[in-house]
Amino acid sequence: MPNVPAPPRHAAQLTRGEPERLPHSHFEVGADGSQAARGQILAWRQRVGHVMDLEVTRDSLLAPFHAAIDRYLIADMSFTDCRCDGVTLQRSLARISTDSARHHAIQVFVEGSAGVVVGERRNPQPRHGGILLTDLGQPVEMRREATRALSFFVPRTMMDAIFLEAEAAHGRIVETDTPLSRLAVAHAVALSRDLPTMTPEAAVHAMRTGVELLVGALRQGAGLDGSTRAAVRSAVLARARRLIDADPGQAGLSPARLLAKLEISRATLYRLFEPEGGVQAYIRKSRLRAAAQDLVRYPHLPVNDIAYGLGFNSPSDFTRAFRRTLGMSPRDLRAYATDASNRAFWQAANAVQGKDYQQWMQRHAA
Numbered sequence: 213m214p215n216v217p218a219p220p221r222h223a224a225q226l227t228r229g230e231p232e233r234l235p236h237s238h239f240e241v242g243a244d245g246s247q248a249a250r251g252q253i254l255a256w257r258q259r260v261g262h263v264m265d266l267e268v269t270r271d272s273l274l275a276p277f278h279a280a281i282d283r284y285l286i287a288d289m290s291f292t293d294c295r296c297d298g299v300t301l302q303r304s305l306a307r308i309s310t311d312s313a314r315h316h317a318i319q320v321f322v323e324g325s326a327g328v329v330v331g332e333r334r335n336p337q338p339r340h341g342g343i344l345l346t347d348l349g350q351p352v353e354m355r356r357e358a359t360r361a362l363s364f365f366v367p368r369t370m371m372d373a374i375f376l377e378a379e380a381a382h383g384r385i386v387e388t389d390t391p392l393s394r395l396a397v398a399h400a401v402a403l404s405r406d407l408p409t410m411t412p413e414a415a416v417h418a419m420r421t422g423v424e425l426l427v428g429a430l431r432q433g434a435g436l437d438g439s440t441r442a443a444v445r446s447a448v449l450a451r452a453r454r455l456i457d458a459d460p461g462q463a464g465l466s467p468a469r470l471l472a473k474l475e476i477s478r479a480t481l482y483r484l485f486e487p488e489g490g491v492q493a494y495i496r497k498s499r500l501r502a503a504a505q506d507l508v509r510y511p512h513l514p515v516n517d518i519a520y521g522l523g524f525n526s527p528s529d530f531t532r533a534f535r536r537t538l539g540m541s542p543r544d545l546r547a548y549a550t551d552a553s554n555r556a557f558w559q560a561a562n563a564v565q566g567k568d569y570q571q572w573m574q575r576h577a578a
Contacts, residue, residue, distance in 0.1 A: 231411055235285040235568040242278035253277040253299075260301070261561030263313050263348065267300040284407050285572045286415045289423070290315075290365040293404045295323070298357040305351050305538045306549040309508040310558065312573065316371040316378050318426045319344045320362045320400045326385045327356025335385040343393060345430055347382040351539065362400045364423055375427045376446035377434070380487035386433030393433070396425035448476060449484045453494070460498040461522035467491045499523060500537050503530070507546045515542045 239259055241252040256279045257266040279296040319326070326342030329335055330353040336342070346352050349368070371378045388397050399422050407415060452470055459465075470491065471481055481491060488494040499522045506518045519530035519542075534542050548554060562570075 234407065234410065234412055234415055235572075236408070237283050237566055237569070238281070240280035242276055243280070250274060250276055252279075256296070258557075258561050258564060261557060262565055263307075263311070264301045264303050265307060267302065283569075284415070285568055286412070286419050288367050288370065288575065289416075289419050290363075290572065291403065291407065291419060292363045292365070293360070294363065295360045296358065300353070300355045302353045303346075303348065303351060304548075305504050305540065306508075306545055306554075307558070308349060308351065309504045309545070310549050310555070311562075314349045314368055315365045316368065317346045317348060318364045318366065318423065318430070319346070320364075320388075320397055320426070322360050322362060322397065322401055324357055324359030324361075327354060327359070329354050329383045329385065332383040332385070335383070336387050338385065338387045341388040341397070343386045343388060343396070343426060343429055343433075345378060345381050345384055345386075347379055350379070350382045352383055362404050364400075364419065364426065366423055370423070371427075372450060374424065375431065376450055377431075377487055378427075381430060381434055384430070384434065386430055388429075390429070390432060392425070393429040396422070396429045399425050445484060448474060448480075452481070452484060456495055456498050460495065460502050463523070465495055465523065496533060497537065500534055503534065503542065504538065504545060507542055508549045511546060511550050515546075518542070 241255045241259075251273055253266070253268055253272050253275075256277065257268055259281070260266055277297050279294070281292055281294040281296075283290060283292045321338075321340075321342050321344070325338045325340050326344045328337070329344070344354075346354075375381075386393060388394055399418075403418050403422055406418070410418065452474060455470060455473055456465065467478065467481060471478060474481065485491045485494050488497070503518050503522050506513065506521075507515070510518075515530075516527045519527045522530075524530035524533070531541055534540075534545075538545070540548075565573075
């Protein structure tokens with residue numbers, strides 16, 4: 213079934229006093245469930261390919277496939293209601309290095325379960341439901357059976373203001389087994405029902421309430437409190453991250469230099485970065501992210517020059533760290549991200565999202 217966008221808002225509508233509605237789109241494949249639904253996973257792959265890579269196998273091509281998604285653009289946020297057969301989704305480092313999607317996504321699974329996030333050993337494996345947080349600025353691979361997921365896409369600036377630990381909580385699943393998590397799920401379900409008739413103003417309020425409830429459930433599941441002390445800690449951590457990320461390759465970047473700028477104790481600094489694996493681990497991760505961007509942005513710049521420019525002692529040390537942390541070699545990343553066929557697919561997948569979505573994304577380009 214082709215993409216069916218919401219009807220345009222004409223001036224005549226507003227003149228007649230009809231309420232303004234949210235930008236909305238609907239897309240569905242394999243609706244009839246017949247043999248004709250075979251191969252429909254390719255259409256779905258293109259639909260989600262502007263953000264995620266969807267694994268397509270010979271068996272999945274031969275099997276009927278059904279999926280449907282409704283998307284609403286709500287000020288600086290987005291909400292989707294998606295029903296989908298079982299899939300494996302991946303947001304690779306190559307994708308991150310070639311697009312501008314940097315939102316946080318909070319997914320509420322109201323049918324099926326959150327499934328498996330590869331590499332996240334701390335996660336529960338809920339038999340049903342679950343709340344999943346993903347940072348679109350970090351790689352992730354997710355495997356799940358048939359689900360219905362309600363997703364809140366939140367800009368980084370908004371998430372940093374209420375849950376600075378979100379970056380470190382990337383890929384975490386929280387079970388929906390507490391009063392707060394159940395309240396958050398109930399709010400999300402009600403929102404999916406009411407959005408088609410909501411005014412933009414009411415939708416913004418309901419979305420922000422939903423995000424705050426879900427963040428509360430995530431914080432509770434991660435054992436974090438919401439006290440003033442935690443807010444101060446988050447503000448100091450934000451400043452420390454900015455000092456590192458502004459120039460990760462700067463000579464002499466170290467815990468000692470951060471301590472001099474932040475005017476806090478060494479013990480406090482180390483506690484702040486515990487969720488990241490330590491201060492040095494965060495510095496190295498920041499350098500590797502910068503390297504990934506440089507590999508794509510400057511395709512003719514030698515890998516060795518990028519390594520030395522970002523403070524690595526040798527090209528071999530850089531390559532080992534890159535492969536261990538990001539799952540591929542620097543040269544493999546560059547080859548994949550600059551491959552003409554891949555770039556053509558990503559551009560085509562982005563194009564099918566529609567003008568409203570394009571304008572919305574441009575507001576949040578990183």
